[in-house]
Amino acid sequence: xxYIPIYLIFIPIITSMIIYLFNNKYVNYLVFLSQGVITYFxxxxxxxxxxxxxxxxxxxxxxxxxxxxxxxxxRLSMAFIFLSIFIWWVILLYSWNNRKGDFxxxxxxxxxxxxxxGLLQTNDLFNLFIFIEITTIISTILIIYKKDGxxxxxxxxxxxxxSTGMIFYLLxxxxxxxxTGTLNMDIAKERIELLNNxxxxxxxxxxxxxxxxxxxxxxxxxxxxxxxxxxxxxxISALLSxxxxxxGIYAYIRLHYIFNINDLNDLFFILxxxxxxxxxxxxxxQKDIKxxxxxxxxxxxxxxxxxxxxxxxxxNIGGLLHVxxxxxxKSLLFLGSGIIINHYNTRKITEIRGVFKRLPVVSVIMIIxxxxxxxxxxxxxxxxxxxxxxxxKHNSFHSILFFIINLxxxxxxxxxxxxxxxxxxxxxxxxxxxxxxxxxxxxxxxLMGILYxxxxxxxxxxxxxxxxxxxxxxxFNYLISLxxxxxxxxxxxxxxxxxxxxIRHLYISFETTNFMLISFIIIMTIISxx
Amino acid sequence: MKLSIILAFITLLIGIYxxxxxxxxxxxxxxxxxxxxxxxxxxxxxxxxxxxxxxxxSENSSNMVDPLPQALMLTTIVIGAAITALALxxxxxxxxxxxxxxxxxxxxxxx
Numbered sequence: 205x206x207y208i209p210i211y212l213i214f215i216p217i218i219t220s221m222i223i224y225l226f227n228n229k230y231v232n233y234l235v236f237l238s239q240g241v242i243t244y245f246x247x248x249x250x251x252x253x254x255x256x257x258x259x260x261x262x263x264x265x266x267x268x269x270x271x272x273x274x275x276x277x278x279r280l281s282m283a284f285i286f287l288s289i290f291i292w293w294v295i296l297l298y299s300w301n302n303r304k305g306d307f308x309x310x311x312x313x314x315x316x317x318x319x320x321x322g323l324l325q326t327n328d329l330f331n332l333f334i335f336i337e338i339t340t341i342i343s344t345i346l347i348i349y350k351k352d353g354x355x356x357x358x359x360x361x362x363x364x365x366x367s368t369g370m371i372f373y374l375l376x377x378x379x380x381x382x383x384t385g386t387l388n389m390d391i392a393k394e395r396i397e398l399l400n401n402x403x404x405x406x407x408x409x410x411x412x413x414x415x416x417x418x419x420x421x422x423x424x425x426x427x428x429x430x431x432x433x434x435x436x437x438x439x440i441s442a443l444l445s446x447x448x449x450x451x452g453i454y455a456y457i458r459l460h461y462i463f464n465i466n467d468l469n470d471l472f473f474i475l476x477x478x479x480x481x482x483x484x485x486x487x488x489x490q491k492d493i494k495x496x497x498x499x500x501x502x503x504x505x506x507x508x509x510x511x512x513x514x515x516x517x518x519x520n521i522g523g524l525l526h527v528x529x530x531x532x533x534k535s536l537l538f539l540g541s542g543i544i545i546n547h548y549n550t551r552k553i554t555e556i557r558g559v560f561k562r563l564p565v566v567s568v569i570m571i572i573x574x575x576x577x578x579x580x581x582x583x584x585x586x587x588x589x590x591x592x593x594x595x596x597k598h599n600s601f602h603s604i605l606f607f608i609i610n611l612x613x614x615x616x617x618x619x620x621x622x623x624x625x626x627x628x629x630x631x632x633x634x635x636x637x638x639x640x641x642x643x644x645x646x647x648x649x650x651l652m653g654i655l656y657x658x659x660x661x662x663x664x665x666x667x668x669x670x671x672x673x674x675x676x677x678x679x680f681n682y683l684i685s686l687x688x689x690x691x692x693x694x695x696x697x698x699x700x701x702x703x704x705x706x707i708r709h710l711y712i713s714f715e716t717t718n719f720m721l722i723s724f725i726i727i728m729t730i731i732s733x734x
Numbered sequence: 735m736k737l738s739i740i741l742a743f744i745t746l747l748i749g750i751y752x753x754x755x756x757x758x759x760x761x762x763x764x765x766x767x768x769x770x771x772x773x774x775x776x777x778x779x780x781x782x783x784x785x786x787x788x789x790x791x792s793e794n795s796s797n798m799v800d801p802l803p804q805a806l807m808l809t810t811i812v813i814g815a816a817i818t819a820l821a822l823x824x825x826x827x828x829x830x831x832x833x834x835x836x837x838x839x840x841x842x843x844x845x
Contacts (some may be wrong), residue, residue, distance in 0.1 A: 330806050330809075333810075334809065334813065337813045337817070340817075341816060341817065341820060344820060344824075345820075348824065348827075351827075352831075353828070353831030353832060356824055356827045356828055356831065357828055357831075357832075359824055360759065360821060360824040360825065360828065363817065363820060363821055363824070364762060364763065364766060364817075364821055367766060367770075367814075367817050368753060368766055368769075371766075371769050371770055371773055374770075374773045374777070374810065375746075375773055375776070378773070378776055378777045378780060381777075381781075381802075381803070382780050382781070387802075711838075713757070713837045713838050714762060714837045715753065715754055715755060715756060715757060715762075715837065718750075718753040718754050719754045722750060722754060
């Protein structure tokens with residue numbers, strides 16, 4: 205039982221290889237065996253280690269800590285591991301009907317799971333780089349899985365831009381290694397503390413944060429995200445938007461803890477606001493269902509970044525909680541949009557009508573997801589947004605901005621909800637995917653919204669008495685923003701004025717994105733060296 | 735500062751400059767490779783003090799090179815090769831679909 209961290213990485217990878225080698229539809233059922241085994245192992249590991257009051261470190265190969273590779277698990281990584289195993293269950297259930305004979309798809313899906321679990325557990329700066337690159341390469345292959353021109357183009361954009369970002373991670377790694385002489389995260393943290401914020405450490409921090417910013421789609425460098433997440437098949441979009449984008453956020457939390465440099469926190473808070481606002485503005489202008497959802501991923505990442513970079517501990521925990529809630533409701537929305545697109549054979553919001561009459565179960569679950577993302581009471585988005593709001597309430601300007609961001613989300617989803625009303629034209633009926641995975645996600649959204657306190661208290665000791673889901677004022681606030689949002693939508697957004705069209709057709713080329721990356725690095729350098 | 739570090743740094747700047755200005759997919763891939771190679775060179779030159787011997791333990795192994803950066807950079811080169819291969823394959827596909835390798839000339843899907 206000591207080697208469970210290794211099993212978690214290698215059981216999915218070895219299963220994927222067996223599936224690829226045998227190429228037999230009965231062997232494909234091994235997927236569920238491997239999922240079951242790692243679910244059992246992760247729960248066992250969590251209970252064996254006394255709920256991780258102390259972190260568990262496993263040194264591989266019998267080497268001592270400073271030389272060898274080590275895997276480290278604490279409460280944060282265990283929470284992410286549970287989340288990722290859960291999301292993989294959901295994706296497998298969703299795509300099983302269509303893909304059960306598709307051994308290549310299952311191979312890449314399971315290999316990605318192993319690499320992602322490795323990314324969460326590693327305690328080595330260079331292994332983090334390797335795992336991030338592996339997930340980038342495999343998710344590129346999954347993005348281009350439909351093999352049409354648009355998805356191939358988006359896949360190439362995603363691959364090249366993310367790899368360009370990781371060059372700067374290597375550059376930062378060189379500086380850290382030259383100064384501290386180690387790649388182990390714990391030892392590096394101790395030695396960096398002794399060095400007391402020298403120039404080189406700050407430069408290394410800037411370079412590493414730039415690459416993490418690319419990976420998790422911060423303000424100037426998120427152009428790859430709507431392309432990649434919009435082009436992928438629905439199940440892969442749900443995986444990318446729900447979970448893989450969080451690999452950047454996870455690395456942000458870990459590396460922030462290692463470097464312990466707070467000079468850039470104000471900048472990251474502003475970047476979070478800009479990310480959220482610009483994501484919403486782009487989302488309002490779009491007419492393609494998946495593009496709207498992809499831009500909302502950007503805006504939610506902005507909210508998460510606002511929470512994580514705040515100086516308040518409560519806001520930090522709220523941001524962390526929003527990572528999990530966002531994974532649940534955004535995968536739900538993407539899976540639902542996949543069913544709708546498959547059913548109607550179009551992606552235009554303006555052309556899809558009457559979903560509620562045609563697909564009642566899917567619509568009800570998607571409405572749950574929409575209530576969650578807009579932050580209605582009793583749904584999970586409400587809890588994390590309230591905690592972030594409570595953390596930043598001492599600054600009224602920030603509170604107003606947060607309200608505007610929430611209002612924008614409401615407007616955008618009022619626009620989105622048009623697809624449920626009206627009548628549908630008779631077209632040929634297509635087979636629908638399994639809905640059970642969506643029902644599981646919808647129920648877990650509701651559970652996280654109501655039973656949030658015991659679930660959070662397993663991982664963090666925090667007093668959550670200020671979150672009251674029955675409070676009338678919160679409900680009133682939500683209804684007010686819905687009403688304002690409805691009028692803004694009716695009189696401004698629905699008219700589709702010229703600037704909206706301009707924003708919709710804005711195309712940012714690859715070299716421009718690289719230029720933005722370089723200027724992002726230069727701005728961070730100037731601010732941190734000031 | 736050693737000359738090799740300056741040269742590696744200049745190579746890195748050339749690669750980044752190429753990434754900023756090149757409008758062609760193949761040129762972008764080449765510039766990505768140049769900048770990654772420059773980073774590999776930087777790491778190797780940072781960790782090497784002249785004169786030094788190869789990192790194999792023998793009788794006169796007093797002044798060995800640090801072997802860790804070399805192992806790490808070997809891995810980086812392998813990853814870079816994988817990314818380059820995948821990117822080149824995708825650019826062939828793109829040429830089949832669109833008939834061009836220019837980033838800007840793709841027909842944007844309306845959305």
